[in-house]
Amino acid sequence: MKKMLLLLPVIAIVAIGSAFLLLSCKKDIPTEMSITPSSTPQLDIGDEATATVTIEADGVKSLKYYKVVDTQRDAGTDVTSQLVRSENTYTYNFTYTVQEFDDLHTLGFEFELTDDENEVKTVGLVVNINISVQSMFVKYDWKVTASSWLGMDVLTPADAAIIYRFNEDGTYEEDLGVDYADDFHHFCFWVYKETPDNGDTISVVRLIRRLKQGDDMAIDEYYDYMITAANESEMTMFWDVAVFGLLDIQNTFKSQAKGAFVPYGTAAMEAIVMANTSLSCSNIDNSLLTIK
Numbered sequence: 001m002k003k004m005l006l007l008l009p010v011i012a013i014v015a016i017g018s019a020f021l022l023l024s025c026k027k028d029i030p031t032e033m034s035i036t037p038s039s040t041p042q043l044d045i046g047d048e049a050t051a052t053v054t055i056e057a058d059g060v061k062s063l064k065y066y067k068v069v070d071t072q073r074d075a076g077t078d079v080t081s082q083l084v085r086s087e088n089t090y091t092y093n094f095t096y097t098v099q100e101f102d103d104l105h106t107l108g109f110e111f112e113l114t115d116d117e118n119e120v121k122t123v124g125l126v127v128n129i130n131i132s133v134q135s136m137f138v139k140y141d142w143k144v145t146a147s148s149w150l151g152m153d154v155l156t157p158a159d160a161a162i163i164y165r166f167n168e169d170g171t172y173e174e175d176l177g178v179d180y181a182d183d184f185h186h187f188c189f190w191v192y193k194e195t196p197d198n199g200d201t202i203s204v205v206r207l208i209r210r211l212k213q214g215d216d217m218a219i220d221e222y223y224d225y226m227i228t229a230a231n232e233s234e235m236t237m238f239w240d241v242a243v244f245g246l247l248d249i250q251n252t253f254k255s256q257a258k259g260a261f262v263p264y265g266t267a268a269m270e271a272i273v274m275a276n277t278s279l280s281c282s283n284i285d286n287s288l289l290t291i292k
Helices: 002-025 131-138 157-161 267-275
Strands: 034-035 048-056 060-069 084-086 089-097 107-115 118-127 141-149 163-166 172-173 185-198 201-212 217-231 234-241 246-256
Touching: 034 107, 034 118, 048 107, 048 118, 060 089, 089 107, 131 185, 131 217, 141 157, 141 267, 185 217, 185 267, 201 246
Parallel strands: none
Antiparallel strands: 034 048, 048 089, 060 107, 084 089, 107 118, 141 163, 141 246, 163 172, 172 185, 185 201, 201 217, 217 234, 234 246
């Protein structure tokens, strides 16, 4: 009995100590994270997406954000050093400038917080983007469905057969169709420029190609198309064929979903073009890649 009485103070001390340890290990506040807004308004290329990330925590070990394109995350960017602290509140002001061709993908950003006890929290930002005329070219294949000059129909069967494909890297291709396959050209580059101060012309697209001149010679050739109206289904554009005295030819350009496509019309014709070094796109005058 005497031993039991002696043990009671010890048990009490241990209990008090354990309670103290539990209390001292408990967080003063739970870690919380939020973002405002979580979704942007509709933005255009060149606009800024902005958001504020707010964290409530005893301490922050790291804050990273990941660019997410079509569900694929990049390697991430550590922005811990950019956090602004006020007592237990941390804020981060995020800014991103919408880039060319961002509008061809689903785009978002994921923010990942690790607090001082290694608890992880995440929030996300969805970036909503209006598709640009430039990206419309890339999103679809295109065909000329009407071509007129001075009220006359000048669309040839060969031109009507062509399917145009524009690539993000600035190259373009033409499927000439089996019946019109030839090796007269190597289709090389396309250049796009918006022209908001040029009357009813909203933009210009330039197609640059190499034109065969005999068996082992070729020259640069290009045409500028002045776009006066554009949506994802149809574009109206004007162009000149000065060598034939044809000015202000009006073309209707219609989109179609990307599908079967054979450059130059046949695989054999494509191989012939690629084997002709005089037609190589590496010979293109670089000054043509800029529309003045």
